[in-house]
Amino acid sequence: xxxxxxxxxxxxxxxxxxxxxxxxxxxxxxxxxxxxxxxxxxxxxxxxxxxxxxxxxxxxxxxxxxxxxxxxxxxxxxxxxxxxxxxxxxxxxxxxxxxxxxxxxxxxxxxxxxxxxxxxxxxxxxxxxxxxxxxxxxxxxxxxxxxxxxxxxxxxxxxxxxxxxxxxxxxxxxxxxxxxxxxxxxxxxxxxxxxxxxxxxxxxxxxxxxxxxxxxxxxxxxxxxxxxxxxxxxxxxxxxxxxxxxxxxxxxxxxxxxxxxxxxxxxxxxxxxxxxxxxxxxxxxxxxxxxxxxxxxxxxxxxxxxxxxxxxxxxxxxxxxxxxxxxxxxxxxxxxxxxxxxxxxxxxxxxxxxxxxxxxxxxxxxxxxxxxxxxxxxxx
Amino acid sequence: xxxxxxxxxxxxxxxxxxxxxxxxxxxxxxxxxxxxxxxxxxxxxxxxxxxxxxxxxxxxxxxxxxxxxxxxxxxxxxxxxxxxxxxxxxxxxxxxxxxxxxxxxxxxxxxxxxxxxxxxxxxxxxxxxxxxxxxxxxxxxxxxxxxxxxxxxxxxxxxxxxxxxxxxxxxxxxxxxxxxxxxxxxxxxxxxxxxxxxxxxxxxxxxxxxxxxxxxxxxxxxxxxxxxxxxxxxxxxxxxxxxxxxxxxxxxxxxxxxxxxxxxxxxxxxxxxxxxxxxxxxxxxxxxxxxxxxxxxxxxxxxxxxxxxxxxxxxxxxxxxxxxxxxxxxxxxxxxxxxxxxxxxxxxxxxxxxxxxxxxxxxxxxxxxxxxxxxxxxxxxxxxxxxxxxxxxxxxxxxxxxxxxxxxxxx
Numbered sequence: 096x097x098x099x100x101x102x103x104x105x106x107x108x109x110x111x112x113x114x115x116x117x118x119x120x121x122x123x124x125x126x127x128x129x130x131x132x133x134x135x136x137x138x139x140x141x142x143x144x145x146x147x148x149x150x151x152x153x154x155x156x157x158x159x160x161x162x163x164x165x166x167x168x169x170x171x172x173x174x175x176x177x178x179x180x181x182x183x184x185x186x187x188x189x190x191x192x193x194x195x196x197x198x199x200x201x202x203x204x205x206x207x208x209x210x211x212x213x214x215x216x217x218x219x220x221x222x223x224x225x226x227x228x229x230x231x232x233x234x235x236x237x238x239x240x241x242x243x244x245x246x247x248x249x250x251x252x253x254x255x256x257x258x259x260x261x262x263x264x265x266x267x268x269x270x271x272x273x274x275x276x277x278x279x280x281x282x283x284x285x286x287x288x289x290x291x292x293x294x295x296x297x298x299x300x301x302x303x304x305x306x307x308x309x310x311x312x313x314x315x316x317x318x319x320x321x322x323x324x325x326x327x328x329x330x331x332x333x334x335x336x337x338x339x340x341x342x343x344x345x346x347x348x349x350x351x352x353x354x355x356x357x358x359x360x361x362x363x364x365x366x367x368x369x370x371x372x373x374x375x376x377x378x379x380x381x382x383x384x385x386x387x388x389x390x391x392x393x394x395x396x397x398x399x400x401x402x403x404x405x406x407x408x409x410x411x412x413x414x415x416x417x418x419x420x421x422x423x424x425x426x427x428x429x430x431x432x433x434x435x436x437x438x439x440x441x442x443x444x445x446x447x448x449x450x451x452x453x454x455x456x457x458x459x460x461x462x463x464x465x466x467x468x469x470x471x472x473x474x475x
Numbered sequence: 476x477x478x479x480x481x482x483x484x485x486x487x488x489x490x491x492x493x494x495x496x497x498x499x500x501x502x503x504x505x506x507x508x509x510x511x512x513x514x515x516x517x518x519x520x521x522x523x524x525x526x527x528x529x530x531x532x533x534x535x536x537x538x539x540x541x542x543x544x545x546x547x548x549x550x551x552x553x554x555x556x557x558x559x560x561x562x563x564x565x566x567x568x569x570x571x572x573x574x575x576x577x578x579x580x581x582x583x584x585x586x587x588x589x590x591x592x593x594x595x596x597x598x599x600x601x602x603x604x605x606x607x608x609x610x611x612x613x614x615x616x617x618x619x620x621x622x623x624x625x626x627x628x629x630x631x632x633x634x635x636x637x638x639x640x641x642x643x644x645x646x647x648x649x650x651x652x653x654x655x656x657x658x659x660x661x662x663x664x665x666x667x668x669x670x671x672x673x674x675x676x677x678x679x680x681x682x683x684x685x686x687x688x689x690x691x692x693x694x695x696x697x698x699x700x701x702x703x704x705x706x707x708x709x710x711x712x713x714x715x716x717x718x719x720x721x722x723x724x725x726x727x728x729x730x731x732x733x734x735x736x737x738x739x740x741x742x743x744x745x746x747x748x749x750x751x752x753x754x755x756x757x758x759x760x761x762x763x764x765x766x767x768x769x770x771x772x773x774x775x776x777x778x779x780x781x782x783x784x785x786x787x788x789x790x791x792x793x794x795x796x797x798x799x800x801x802x803x804x805x806x807x808x809x810x811x812x813x814x815x816x817x818x819x820x821x822x823x824x825x826x827x828x829x830x831x832x833x834x835x836x837x838x839x840x841x842x843x844x845x846x847x848x849x850x851x852x853x854x855x856x857x858x859x860x861x862x863x864x865x866x867x868x869x870x871x872x873x874x875x876x877x878x879x880x881x882x883x884x885x886x
Contacts, residue, residue: 165570165875167580176587180580183567185876210576211603359589423553424673453676457548461673471590 132157132191135206137166137184141215142206148220151199159189164208170194170219171203178202197225234409235358235473242361242405243354246286249398250348253282257344261337264320264329273324277382277390277440280317284394285401286351287371288364293350299343303383315339318384325384358406362470365402368395369463377455379444389441392455393432399466400425406469413472417465424462431458520655521603524573526872527735528723531607532809532834533712535691537653540683540813541660542741542830543668544646544865545675547616555620557674559884564670565610565650566878569663575603578666595669598662606659608667609651610879611739611867616647622883625730627738627837628868634850636860643743643863646678651739651832657684679863681743683813683830690811696770696778699829700746700814701858703763704770707778708799710809721807721841722834732882735871737809737834740842743863746828751858762854764793794855797848806841809834828859838866 132155134145139162158168163186170178170192179194196202199221205214256279263272283290283301291297298306300316308314315336323333330336375381376392403410403421411418431454435442522530549557568578577583583596614628650667652660661682668677687699688706692713699705710717719725726734751759760766760773770778772795774788782789782799789796800807810833817826835841850856870880 169580175585177581177585182580183570188876210571210574362589420673457676460676461548464669464672467591471587474589475587 131155135159135168135204136161137168137206137208138162139164139166139208142168142204142217144204144217144219147204147217148222149196150225151197151221151223152195152225154194154196154221156192156194157189158184158192158206160184160186162186162208165210167207167210167214168192169203169205169207169214170196171205173200175203196221199223234412235406238358238361238405238407238409239356242402243356245401245405246289246351249282249286250351253279253286254344254348256282257341260320261341264324264337265334267329269324269329272320273385276317276321276324276385277387280387281390281394281397283317284371284391285398287395287398288360288367289351289354289356290347292354292360293347296343296347296350300340300347303380316343318382321382321384358409358473359470361402361406362473365399365406365469366463366467368399368402369459369466371395373456373459373463377452377459379447382444386443386445387440388444389432389435393441396425396428396432396462399462403466403469406473410469410472413475414468417468417472420465421462421469424458424465428458428462431455520605521574522605522607524570524608524873525875525877528737528872529609529869530573530872531609531651531653532722532737532811532869533690533718534605534607534653535694535712536686536688536811537605537607537655537660538684538686539654539657539660540686540830540832541652541657541664541680542683542832543650543652543664543680544613544678544741545648545650545668545671546678547619547647547674548676549674550619555884558616558620558880561671561674562879562881562884565667566873568666568670569608569610569650569879572598572663572666573603573606573608575606578670595662595665597665598659601656601659601662604654604656604659606652606654606663608663609653609739609869611649611651611869612880612883613645613647613649613865613867615645619647620884623730625733625868627724627728627733627839628866629839631740631838631846631864631866632843634846634861636850636856637864638745638860638862639864640862643679645865646867648675649739649741649865649867657682681815681830681863682817683815685814687812687814687829688810690809700748700816700827701751701759701763703759703765703767704778705812705829706810707765707770708782708807710807717807718809721836722809724836728836732870732886733868737836737869738838739867739869740808740831740833740835740838741863741865741867742831742846742861743815744829744831745826745860745862747824747858747860748827749824754858761790762794762858764789764795790854792852792854794849794853797853798845803844803848806845808841808845828862834869 133149135156135158136143137158137160154170156168158181160166165186166184167180167182168184169180172178178196179192181190181192184190202219202221203216204219205216207214256275260272260275260279263275287297287301290300298308301318302308302314302316303318304314304322317340319336320333320340323329323336372392372395376388376395379386379388381391382388403425407418410421435447435451522534524530547554547558572578577594577599579593581587581592582594583592583599586593614624614630617624617628650664652663654660654663664680668675686697688709689696690709690712692711696704696707710721712718722737724733724736724738756767764782765772769776771780772782772789774783774786782795784796784799784801796802810831812829812831812833815828815830820826833842870882873879
């Protein structure tokens, strides 16, 4: 997981809310004590506003398209950042726009007849400062705390199960080790973006044979033992490799307790886990010797769901529709994966047909697109 | 105004600069094109998205194509609402992109930096390039929605020598993107595909270059990869009576949601150019029925000379004889195909051919008899094989505020 700007800087920016459906012609509601909405008369050649300044807080506009072209209306902040917009206003239609502008300053309004170009722009002054919505901050802090409990519990299970796996390797019990391999990896795959935030641990625990390494750095970790167990047979140094894996996992555990995650990292982690599925698991690249990729697939999806669940109250606050879409798409992916259960685990990658992998790709694309929207909502 | 016309990227400059840009407006390619023999400067034109008929059918054929067929992946009770929601979003994005705008406000660079951009960005700085987006519905989608198929949307029968690959055939929905710039067409398809994730998935897609048909009298007839002018006798935008007779579905034919619409037949035709290129000029011309240089029927001197089917110079199995309206009881179609080369075939040959696209009032009465005759008798079949096939219903054009498929889904 790459470093990201601190949440606070992003959270301080402005939230925009578009109210009303696409065919609404009703004027937007305004906050008590405020005058009615600012009337915007948008023709094909002009963009008239009934007021060009307003006190900070909730600004309501009512945009009437008097022209012949489909138009749009925008409110821009510094650097042309969009604060709020209404799309697709057909000729003769009136549409509302409500934007939260807690900070005073100079903004820009624009009508965009024909939907292209810079639009017909004019400055718009916001006076004073309003208290920004802060209730989100507590919800975000709760989300981070909840997710950190998840990573802690998963790491504990990872240490336990990796212990059983490495002991089996050291005993020379290949069948037991083979059975424990995908089980112990499950806990790793669920929290992999967190582990990846410690740059050096991930290559030691989960590096692949063909990864580029510094001179003198050995191929170690799960996949080295996977190759021993499935391809070459146990090697003289397999026991030593098992010990190294165990030490690296304990190292991870000691560091997970100290990591300070941001809500944005949670959101991006949820997306990255699905990217892992799309590029590593559906292709059968991850577990190329054991072909237990579907265990990892399931675990990545679990981890993504856990991060989204932690953020869910904030998502619901800011975009009521997205949460439902996420529920629906994750449920469809869960249902699809259930078809590939075999005993306590999953079918091997080598048993999948092209039709199976196509369905998996479709289901992961379906959930990946709304999950990718979460970060923007958290940072709005 | 800049030489490149409207650019998707908001031009840097003083506020108000946009006023002049918006006011200047580029005339629609279709209208501009019919005013004289000169095409507008490449890339400058925009084609109106809304109208009586969908754009991209009689619009003068652009140079490049990206065609995509999609399957609806949503099932059960969410199927219909998911399709309606997607078609609304597609319509908004399509209208924006055909105007030269980004797929959604904010676009590639101007929105929330923590969120993925709402437009993929490869068409930033490019003009609209006459982009048209034409939408079609496959019979399989009507089946999924529990709606009756119009008779004209029946599956095509198998034709002799068909080598159809299911992975290159069929589809619940299609979008035909045509533009004068391939990047603009690909950008449009890519953004619409992205919008569809969760409701649709790509079934197959086809790139095309070098239009093989002219759909307006102002356009020259282009050549296919056999080197011959193709579609000389095509229906043209200017011949309204013929379009009404052969292309647009009249109200009397039904169903109501197809009045003013048309049916699209897509056939991916692999052409074995390597063996064709070893064939003598005489044989090539005899198979075709036209001369290679001017495109005139054999025995005539002008490309547009009428085909004299009594002439012994035109072989009984010549392509133009079998495909001519008079051999087929007056049946005509509006062709709008493109050449393609999809890399190579792994066996030392180019994977090349013609992506045949044709619009018509009823495929069962127009395409089926035509293709039956060609498949059985056309000697050109030795050099080609049909590898993909699909039929779509393309509803009429949209009035202001309407979305793709609305009359069907809200009936």
